[in-house]
Amino acid sequence: MKNGTDDLILDYCNNITNLGGGLDPEVLAYWYKRVEDKAKEVCSKELGEKIVFTQNRILWMKFEIKLSKRAVPLVLETIRDFMPLMPYATALYFEKVYQLILDEFNRDYV
Template sequence: MVVYPETPIDYASGKIISGVKNLREGLDPDILAYWYKRVEDRSREVVPPHLKDKIHFQQDRILWMKFKMDVSKRAVPYVMQVIEEYIPMMPYSTGLYFRKVQEILTDEMNKELR
């Protein structure tokens, strides 16, 4: 049995609620950890052999949405490439999160050049 909203307001509120739920789920710490692990593993596959040990991501034990990224400057372009490769597969809000990660990595690399 399909239930249809009685009013346009019910329909709109249902759409908003489902949209917020989807956005919130994409920022779940377990989902972020999953994508960090995928990015870390794939980055280690594509970097030259001497850089494989220079890529480490670690989830904060208290702030579950915070991750420590320990990446060699020489490995950053590979990590950025892998993030770009995975963003289309991620939930929308997770993709936005990783866009911000890319921005932070770029800013950190630019600081080193100044």
């Protein structure tokens, strides 16, 4: 017989288990591809060619980001648009990616 405490503990355990799934390399690659495709869709073809995300084939959690400075605002906006749709852990990961891109962009202008 289950009681309210058992349900609460089970729910808590399921939430913790699901957190790790958001950091799976396949999940990250999926969202990187979505961001890349959407950013390319909203800009010119010439600028779209300068938006490239590449997953490292040895270190699956490592991605290389190559962006034209003109493409940075589009990519940042796209990341922001997709974050509410991402699993929690993935959204936290992309929050950090967003901040790193923004810091690098701002570093060049200061």
